[in-house]
Amino acid sequence: MTAAFPDTPEVLDRREGPYGEVVLRRHGPLLQIIANGCFLMDTSDGRSERLLVDAALGALDDRPAPEVLIGGLGVGFSLAHAAANPRWGRITVVEREPAVVDWHRTGPLAQVTAAALADPRTRIVETDLVAYAHETSATFDALCLDIDNGPGWTVTEENGALYAPAGLADCARVLRPGGVLAVWSAQPSPEFEGSLGNAGFQQVRTEEIPVARGVPDVVHLAVRPG
Structure with a gap:
């Protein structure tokens, strides 16, 4: 018989x-990240994070060593999965919470990302993604966003700016021609698909990730015109 998780994390x-x-927090075998009392993610699965990275890579052309910007370190599944694929070139992760970076570098979440952080392709940037996308001169072949529960369900009010027209324009600016934007969401959003099209992105589509119950998680995909 499998032991039940303790009642209190x-x-x-x-x-x-x-x-x-x-x-x-630790809840049985799981590690969980909570922000301002809101559950963000845990180490229970990782399917959606892997699909986020794989869908972005699959939507790219066959350019060699494409470079990816990952928005949000979280529990590290996206970074670990990207680093496990030798096809990716430079892997840049933007994370605004110093505590989360510490938990990966010297804390319990190192069990997920130790190998990825040691990979010479990996670079961690400790800053806010909205500001980074607006200010950086760097460009990438793919931008994978997993900083919120979705475009309509942001962790902080300020994050909403990323999914507004100006924020999507910044996302397009940091992408090279033909580059792919991939956005994870806890629920489908036809409105966001429309926003991507209005921002000039092409080949807008949504991939579903089945869950045990309720509506599926999704990854919104869009391509910057060449």
């Missing part, structure tokens, strides 16, 4: 970050 670390409180 164990708090491993709690910090006041630049955007509020962030907490790392």
Whole structure:
């Protein structure tokens, strides 16, 4: 018989970050990240994070060593999966919470990302993704966003700017011609598909990720025109 998880998760670390409180918990075998009391993600599965990265790569042409920008380190599944694929070139991850970076570098989440962080292709940038996309001069072949529960369900109010016309224009700006934008969401959003089209993206589509119950998770995909 499989042992049941304890009723109360164990708090491993709690910090006041630049955007509020962030907490790392252990619940049985799972590690969980909580931000301002809102459950963000845990280490239970990772299918959606892997699909996010694979869908972006699959939508690219056969250019050699494409470079990817991953928005949000989270529990590290997206980074680990990208680093496990030798086809990717440079892998840049933007994470605004110093605590999350610490949990991966020297804490419990190193079990997920130790090999990826040691990969010479990997670079971690500690900053806000909205600001980074607006200010950076760097460009990428793919942009994978997993910083919210979806375009209509953001972790902080400020993140909403990323899915507005100006934010999508910044996403297009950091992509090279033919580059792919992939956005994870906890639910489908026809409105966001329309926003992507209005922002000038082409080949807009949505891939579903089956879940045990309820509506499927999805990855929104769009291509910057060549």
